Amino acid sequence: METGETPLTERGIRTREKLISAAREVFEERGFLDTRVAHIARHAKVAYGSFYTYFPSKEAIFLEVADRLFADMTAHRVPSPGSEPAARIRRANREFYEAYQRNAKIMPIIEQVATFNEEFKELRRKHRAEAVTRSSRAIERWQRDGLVDPSLDPEMTARALAAMVDHSLYLWIVQGEDADGIERLLDTLDTLNIRALGLPTTP
Amino acid sequence: METGETPLTERGIRTREKLISAAREVFEERGFLDTRVAHIARHAKVAYGSFYTYFPSKEAIFLEVADRLFADMTAHRVPSPGSEPAARIRRANREFYEAYQRNAKIMPIIEQVATFNEEFKELRRKHRAEAVTRSSRAIERWQRDGLVDPSLDPEMTARALAAMVDHSLYLWIVQGEDADGIERLLDTLDTLNIRALGLPTTP
Amino acid sequence: METGETPLTERGIRTREKLISAAREVFEERGFLDTRVAHIARHAKVAYGSFYTYFPSKEAIFLEVADRLFADMTAHRVPSPGSEPAARIRRANREFYEAYQRNAKIMPIIEQVATFNEEFKELRRKHRAEAVTRSSRAIERWQRDGLVDPSLDPEMTARALAAMVDHSLYLWIVQGEDADGIERLLDTLDTLNIRALGLPTTP
Amino acid sequence: METGETPLTERGIRTREKLISAAREVFEERGFLDTRVAHIARHAKVAYGSFYTYFPSKEAIFLEVADRLFADMTAHRVPSPGSEPAARIRRANREFYEAYQRNAKIMPIIEQVATFNEEFKELRRKHRAEAVTRSSRAIERWQRDGLVDPSLDPEMTARALAAMVDHSLYLWIVQGEDADGIERLLDTLDTLNIRALGLPTTP
DNA sequence: CATGAATGAGGTTTCATTCAT
DNA sequence: TATGAATGAAACCTCATTCAT
Numbered sequence: 001m002e003t004g005e006t007p008l009t010e011r012g013i014r015t016r017e018k019l020i021s022a023a024r025e026v027f028e029e030r031g032f033l034d035t036r037v038a039h040i041a042r043h044a045k046v047a048y049g050s051f052y053t054y055f056p057s058k059e060a061i062f063l064e065v066a067d068r069l070f071a072d073m074t075a076h077r078v079p080s081p082g083s084e085p086a087a088r089i090r091r092a093n094r095e096f097y098e099a100y101q102r103n104a105k106i107m108p109i110i111e112q113v114a115t116f117n118e119e120f121k122e123l124r125r126k127h128r129a130e131a132v133t134r135s136s137r138a139i140e141r142w143q144r145d146g147l148v149d150p151s152l153d154p155e156m157t158a159r160a161l162a163a164m165v166d167h168s169l170y171l172w173i174v175q176g177e178d179a180d181g182i183e184r185l186l187d188t189l190d191t192l193n194i195r196a197l198g199l200p201t202t203p
Numbered sequence: 204m205e206t207g208e209t210p211l212t213e214r215g216i217r218t219r220e221k222l223i224s225a226a227r228e229v230f231e232e233r234g235f236l237d238t239r240v241a242h243i244a245r246h247a248k249v250a251y252g253s254f255y256t257y258f259p260s261k262e263a264i265f266l267e268v269a270d271r272l273f274a275d276m277t278a279h280r281v282p283s284p285g286s287e288p289a290a291r292i293r294r295a296n297r298e299f300y301e302a303y304q305r306n307a308k309i310m311p312i313i314e315q316v317a318t319f320n321e322e323f324k325e326l327r328r329k330h331r332a333e334a335v336t337r338s339s340r341a342i343e344r345w346q347r348d349g350l351v352d353p354s355l356d357p358e359m360t361a362r363a364l365a366a367m368v369d370h371s372l373y374l375w376i377v378q379g380e381d382a383d384g385i386e387r388l389l390d391t392l393d394t395l396n397i398r399a400l401g402l403p404t405t406p
Numbered sequence: 407m408e409t410g411e412t413p414l415t416e417r418g419i420r421t422r423e424k425l426i427s428a429a430r431e432v433f434e435e436r437g438f439l440d441t442r443v444a445h446i447a448r449h450a451k452v453a454y455g456s457f458y459t460y461f462p463s464k465e466a467i468f469l470e471v472a473d474r475l476f477a478d479m480t481a482h483r484v485p486s487p488g489s490e491p492a493a494r495i496r497r498a499n500r501e502f503y504e505a506y507q508r509n510a511k512i513m514p515i516i517e518q519v520a521t522f523n524e525e526f527k528e529l530r531r532k533h534r535a536e537a538v539t540r541s542s543r544a545i546e547r548w549q550r551d552g553l554v555d556p557s558l559d560p561e562m563t564a565r566a567l568a569a570m571v572d573h574s575l576y577l578w579i580v581q582g583e584d585a586d587g588i589e590r591l592l593d594t595l596d597t598l599n600i601r602a603l604g605l606p607t608t609p
Numbered sequence: 610m611e612t613g614e615t616p617l618t619e620r621g622i623r624t625r626e627k628l629i630s631a632a633r634e635v636f637e638e639r640g641f642l643d644t645r646v647a648h649i650a651r652h653a654k655v656a657y658g659s660f661y662t663y664f665p666s667k668e669a670i671f672l673e674v675a676d677r678l679f680a681d682m683t684a685h686r687v688p689s690p691g692s693e694p695a696a697r698i699r700r701a702n703r704e705f706y707e708a709y710q711r712n713a714k715i716m717p718i719i720e721q722v723a724t725f726n727e728e729f730k731e732l733r734r735k736h737r738a739e740a741v742t743r744s745s746r747a748i749e750r751w752q753r754d755g756l757v758d759p760s761l762d763p764e765m766t767a768r769a770l771a772a773m774v775d776h777s778l779y780l781w782i783v784q785g786e787d788a789d790g791i792e793r794l795l796d797t798l799d800t801l802n803i804r805a806l807g808l809p810t811t812p
Numbered sequence: 813c814a815t816g817a818a819t820g821a822g823g824t825t826t827c828a829t830t831c832a833t
Numbered sequence: 834t835a836t837g838a839a840t841g842a843a844a845c846c847t848c849a850t851t852c853a854t
Contacts, residue, residue: 009813011813012274012813013205015813015814015839023289025292031318031319033236033319034319036847036848036849037848037849038848038849046813046815046829047815047816048815048817049814049815049816049817049852050813050814050815050816051849052849052850052851053813053814056849056850058849059847069299080813084213090295108318109319112319113315115234115311116234116236116237116317117286121377125378129372148308149404152391153387153390153391156384156387156388156390156391156392157395158373158397159371159388159391160371160388160392161367161395162368163366163367163369163370163371163374164364164366164367164371165365166366167366167369168362168363168366168371170366171331171362171366174324175328176225178342178358181359182360184356185359185362185363187356187359187361188355188356188360188363189359189364191355191398191399192360192363192364192399193379195398195399195400195401196394196395196396196399197398198398210837211836211837211838212833212836212837212838214832214833214837214838214839215837215838218838239822239823239824240823240824241823241824247839249838249840250839250841251825251840251841251842252825252826252827252839252840252841252842253838253839253840253841253847255824255825255826255827256838256839259825260824260825261824324833339838407849413816413817414815414816414827415815415816415854416815417816417817417818417853417854418816418817421817421818423731437724437725439642439725440725442843443844443845443846444844444845447815451820452818453818453819453820454818454819454820454846455818455819455820455821455846455848456817456818456820458819458845458846458847458848459817462846463845463846463847472753487752514724516723517720517724518721518725520638521717521720521724522640522642522643522721527783531784534735534780541621558797558800559793559796559797562790562793562794562796562797562798563797565777565780565794565797566772566773566777566794566797566798567778567799567801568774569775569776569780570769570770570772570775570776570777571777572693572772573772573773573775573776574768574769574772574773577772579664579738580730581734587765590696590708590765591765591768593762594761594765594766594768595765596768596771597761597805598766598805598835599805601680601804601805601806601807602800602801602802602804602805603804603854604804618834620834621834624834624835625852644826645826645828646827646829647827647828655835655836656835656837657836657837657838658829658830658831658835658836658837658838658839659834659835659836661828661829661830662834662835665829666828666829667828765817
């Protein structure tokens with residue numbers, strides 16, 4: 001088997017899974033830069049050399065870890081078309097926060113890698129662009145429905161509000177702020193979001 | 204001379220300055236991780252060892268570069284107390300953008316280092332906290348003056364809006380978006396900011 | 407494999423042994439200070455990095471070399487309880503000399519390291535203390551048996567006589583004195599030892 | 610002035626002296642290997658570069674420090690021909706001990722340098738040889754006077770007894786033994802010395 | 813497939829000595 | 834002479850990746 005290819009046997013699949021979950025834990029613990037392939041192998045209780053049976057490099061396994069993370073971060077975006085905008089925004093923010101929470105330890109590492117790995121930077125850009133596009137479409141729809149001021153630039157607005165939510169949560173977490181305040185932060189994010197769009201807060 | 208001490212002679216001061224500006228250029232060019240002390244020394248046209256006459260490590264010189272950057276980023280925050288809120292926000296955003304623009308190449312590197320260096324993370328946290336406090340105070344004042352909805356949490360609002368502006372500009376730059384759109388982005392940031400606070404847009 | 411661990415395979419054990427015996431030879435040849443890890447690796451015909459697979463530093467491998475030396479230096483101390491004191495001293499001195507001879511090239515290096523390495527200094531102190539204690543016990547026994555003047559301080563006497571033998575041999579060797587005189591020196595050491603203790607020279 | 614030459618001006622002589630005494634203190638404190646020229650210069654409160662005005666190297670200044678030490682160690686050897694052997698030995702041992710004591714901190718450093726510096730090794734050999742010769746002559750004299758057993762090899766005896774005294778004191782000091790025991794050690798050294806030679810203990 | 817040892821390029825840092833002022 | 838900066842040749846150690854069993 002070539003290095004990095006999908007394993008065929010049951011046993012191989014298990015080893016590969018062990019490595020991925022070990023990798024995630026080690027990355028969370030030490031960050032990408034301070035993680036050694038040896039750490040991952042040891043944590044997964046496999047031989048050092050076995051790592052390279054499944055992944056061609058440390059970057060490769062990180063990409064796999066990140067892929068699963070992105071899947072989790074986007075999986076829960078249920079559109080729920082029936083509800084009115086303010087409620088949808090609140091729900092979306094909460095869902096995003098919960099996903100963030102679930103992945104709190106790995107998120108800063110994602111940021112870390114994004115600062116120097118081009119391939120990864122591109123991956124993130126795409127994910128973000130998709131999210132912004134979705135959000136932008138929603139704004140346009142609300143503008144057509146007369147719920148949002150038509151003079152707002154939908155794309156830029158989507159970008160800015162996504163940046164606000166993303167980065168606020170990111171900073172909250174990396175700066176290790178106390179858990180108590182998070183509700184206040186989330187409420188504020190909802191409110192600002194809704195007010196910025198000029199949405200009615202009651203149906 | 205021991206490493207890291209302030210140079211005593213004119214010549215020493217000049218060499219130190221050469222190193223700092225060379226370091227900034229090399230960091231901008233290659234990022235922190237891919238920068239070698241050798242690159243900095245070569246770029247500054249001094250001997251390898253001379254680097255260590257002035258700085259104990261790559262981290263140390265980066266901290267100095269960043270210090271000057273932070274100074275530049277905050278130096279232009281002129282309060283201009285007479286003007287009305289919306290105008291102040293617009294001006295502050297533009298000033299911030301101009302500073303960001305001036306330092307566009309080094310800003311992503313700052314982010315990079317912040318993801319793994321604890322000392323640096325703390326430095327950033329402090330700078331950010333100061334900015335948030337200033338902004339938070341302004342919001343409180345406006346709330347007392349009846350210009351901003353008193354139900355808004357001033358601190359969280361300050362955090363969120365700062366994150367919005369910061370991160371929007373950051374992403375715009377690192378993702379290498381075209382320069383044309385920047386005006387649209389800035390206008391949108393102003394507008395969202397003002398609307399989120401519920402400020403009157405005309406005096 | 408992490409540096410310094412015991413190798414798990416036959417091959418690993420062989421490499422480790424190669425390194426130790428190469429190290430001993432290089433240390434003998436160049437002394438501790440002038441030995442480079444590169445020399446040891448080259449002499450052992452292994453890659454530079456392989457050294458660090460087994461030892462974290464030059465000090466560490468030296469400690470191992472020294473450990474084996476100490477083992478050799480003490481292994482031959484056969485008590486032979488039946489014989490009378492003068493004969494035992496003569497035999498002990500000869501055995502010590504032979505061990506010294508076997509390890510003549512490394513002994514001065516041991517002294518060298520003992521002058522600046524605390525860990526090693528302690529190791530030597532312990533070995534010496536054990537030897538002194540053994541010797542001291544013998545003197546006490548002989549005092550009880552009326553063979554040695556009871557007014558002698560057993561511990562100090564043991565220390566002094568051990569220092570005499572040790573250091574005489576050490577100087578003889580490091581000063582590269584001619585091999586012919588060694589018999590005269592050894593005889594003199596025996597005689598002084600015996601006379602100092604006031605032992606009868608014939609049974 | 611060429612580097613290392615004797616300075617001609619009053620001021621130069623003072624600076625040179627300052628460097629020597631600073632060097633001794635720093636060597637005592639840190640050992641030869643861990644002493645940096647920078648330490649010496651700083652301790653002497655002279656500029657780094659000034660060191661090289663007076664000494665061509667670290668070794669050179671150490672040699673000067675050691676020279677003065679040797680002078681002190683031998684200066685007090687007053688022969689006092691009138692007294693009888695046992696008393697002379699006792700006195701010589703005490704004088705040696707006092708000199709050792711005065712120079713306790715630097716003696717181990719002397720040993721250290723002697724283990725790797727050829728020039729210095731030779732210097733020590735010479736000093737030792739002189740001492741051994743003096744002592745050997747005394748033993749011969751005593752043998753002619755019928756005070757010492759003529760079968761003893763005077764040179765080897767002198768070597769052995771010198772090694773005993775030297776090394777016992779050396780170990781006592783470097784191993785940081787408590788000061789209380791020193792008298793017992795010195796008495797034992799006297800006694801062993803006298804008994805080994807078979808000297809009468811009373812006139 | 814698993815195992816763990818082997819490799820060596822690459823980067824960091826030190827510091828005795830030299831040099832310019 | 835005094836000063837302190839400049840120099841760069843060593844050494845050290847790491848660790849991703851490759852290889853042999």
